[in-house]
Amino acid sequence: MAESFVIQGGKPLRGEIKVAGAKNVALKVLIASLLTKDELILHNIPVIDDVIRLLEILKSLGIKSNIDGHTVSISSKNIKSTTVPLEVGARIRASYLALGPLLARFGEAIIPNPGGCRLGARPIDRHIEGLQKMGANIKYYSEDGYFHATTKKLHGTTYHFDKNSHTGTEALILAAVLAEGETRLQNAAEEVEVDDLIQCIQLMGGHIERKPNREIVIEGVSKLHGAEYTIMSDRNEEVTFAIAAAMTKGYLIVKNSTPHTLTPFLKEFQKSGGIVEKISDTVTKYSAGKKYVPTHVTTLPHPGFMTDWQSPWALFMTQANGSSTVHETIFENRFSYVEELKKMGANIEFYEPKINNPKDYYNFRWEDHSDGCCQAIRIVGPTKLHNAVLSMHDLRAGATLLIAAMSAEGKSYIQNVEQIDRGYERIDKRFKAVEADIIRVTEGGP
Numbered sequence: 001m002a003e004s005f006v007i008q009g010g011k012p013l014r015g016e017i018k019v020a021g022a023k024n025v026a027l028k029v030l031i032a033s034l035l036t037k038d039e040l041i042l043h044n045i046p047v048i049d050d051v052i053r054l055l056e057i058l059k060s061l062g063i064k065s066n067i068d069g070h071t072v073s074i075s076s077k078n079i080k081s082t083t084v085p086l087e088v089g090a091r092i093r094a095s096y097l098a099l100g101p102l103l104a105r106f107g108e109a110i111i112p113n114p115g116g117c118r119l120g121a122r123p124i125d126r127h128i129e130g131l132q133k134m135g136a137n138i139k140y141y142s143e144d145g146y147f148h149a150t151t152k153k154l155h156g157t158t159y160h161f162d163k164n165s166h167t168g169t170e171a172l173i174l175a176a177v178l179a180e181g182e183t184r185l186q187n188a189a190e191e192v193e194v195d196d197l198i199q200c201i202q203l204m205g206g207h208i209e210r211k212p213n214r215e216i217v218i219e220g221v222s223k224l225h226g227a228e229y230t231i232m233s234d235r236n237e238e239v240t241f242a243i244a245a246a247m248t249k250g251y252l253i254v255k256n257s258t259p260h261t262l263t264p265f266l267k268e269f270q271k272s273g274g275i276v277e278k279i280s281d282t283v284t285k286y287s288a289g290k291k292y293v294p295t296h297v298t299t300l301p302h303p304g305f306m307t308d309w310q311s312p313w314a315l316f317m318t319q320a321n322g323s324s325t326v327h328e329t330i331f332e333n334r335f336s337y338v339e340e341l342k343k344m345g346a347n348i349e350f351y352e353p354k355i356n357n358p359k360d361y362y363n364f365r366w367e368d369h370s371d372g373c374c375q376a377i378r379i380v381g382p383t384k385l386h387n388a389v390l391s392m393h394d395l396r397a398g399a400t401l402l403i404a405a406m407s408a409e410g411k412s413y414i415q416n417v418e419q420i421d422r423g424y425e426r427i428d429k430r431f432k433a434v435e436a437d438i439i440r441v442t443e444g445g446p
């Protein structure tokens with residue numbers, strides 16, 4: 001049943017809120033359970049739809065799991081299949097990461113083509129190339145929409161990523177830890193979520209070392225054992241909360257805060273006029289400033305300004321005095337929220353930056369870029385946003401529209417909120433606890 005939020009905006013958020021565990025670590029450490037017969041105990045796992053769906057997919061392979069609060073115990077002792085069913089696999093992209101571990105442990109895997117999503121084509125060519133260099137035979141059959149993979153034994157290799165890939169790096173780590181010999185990943189992703197996965201696999205007995213100049217070296221071992229691990233906080237949530245405090249002219253005292261993972265965000269936020277106060281090592285207070293200075297932000301792989309922060313940042317810049325720009329270089333279609341914000345009165349225009357060699361400059365494949373859409377927006381503020389009927393297209397855009405509705409005068413409606421439930425645990429309840437006026441309604445309900 002589709003659900004919507006009804007939001008009475010214009011109320012400052014005030015109070016304490018806790019950051020949940022990182023979605024983009026939780027999905028990977030759950031998949032890492034395929035690497036051992038022993039039980040993995042994972043703490044600080046967010047109870048979000050993507051995690052629930054992934055556990056259903058892993059169950060279809062024969063994996064047993066139990067959720068107790070935010071702790072998941074999971075064991076792949078009784079694997080009964082190495083095929084990720086299309087109907088469930090297609091519901092959560094990250095399920096394709098099971099390819100490496102299934103090949104490493106069982107020598108075979110059949111997984112659905114993750115396909116594109118609302119952010120663009122999102123191919124996995126860099127993943128497939130790396131696995132093939134490790135000795136995997138992988139063929140894609142468009143008739144059934146599956147990748148069919150087999151291997152006698154995965155072996156170490158040196159693989160150079162031509163461009164950054166966050167889950168591509170993770171996919172090859174998950175395959176290399178049980179491969180024969182040494183694997184060197186060059187131009188490997190440095191997103192902090194990758195390091196969290198590395199730490200978990202090291203606790204399981206994996207030999208993985210991050211070297212200087214974006215290199216990761218993995219020494220394959222014959223088997224891994226169980227472990228108990230607590231994953232990091234979700235830095236995308238913390239950015240969402242900081243901007244929500246500023247946009248609603250209130251403040252949020254954020255617990256489980258990890259400012260050391262947010263350096264480029266904190267720099268821009270404070271430069272623009274947002275107020276950040278360190279209460280303790282794990283508690284940060286974010287407050288609205290008096291007025292905001294426009295900024296010019298370009299999204300980049302870590303350690304740059306993260307693409308997941310792009311949409312809430314663009315919303316924040318609608319309140320800056322003057323003209324700001326946001327240039328998206330990671331995904332070719334990550335501005336779905338712009339038309340929705342324009343319904344609320346935001347002054348945002350698209351433009352195409354002049355780039356000498358876009359093929360090398362952008363992190364996506366230039367052939368996936370369609371001439372219709374642009375990679376940058378110009379935002380002129382400050383604008384007093386007003387209410388509207390809004391629709392969510394992807395997870396981060398959803399969070400952005402929620403903040404926009406809470407900060408705008410009047411009553412707003414946001415449809416298909418299941419998008420936000422994918423990555424934010426009970427977000428309406430948590431915002432209500434800090435004085436937001438949000439009601440969740442079921443469409444076509446009683």
Ligand code: EPZ
Nearest residue numbers: 024122123124125126127164165166167330331363364365
């Ligand atoms: C991960 O996506 C995250 N998802 C994204 O978060 C995040 O925005 C992104 O990394 C950047 O940090 C998960 O961890 C589940 P990439 P990923 O591989 O790994 C292209 C969220 O909201 N590319 O670094 O898919 C690709 O299309 C999500 O939580 C290829 O062309 O990102 C994209 O344009 C959104 N071929 C760009 O590179 C490949 O083989 C970056 O992709 C791989 C990627």
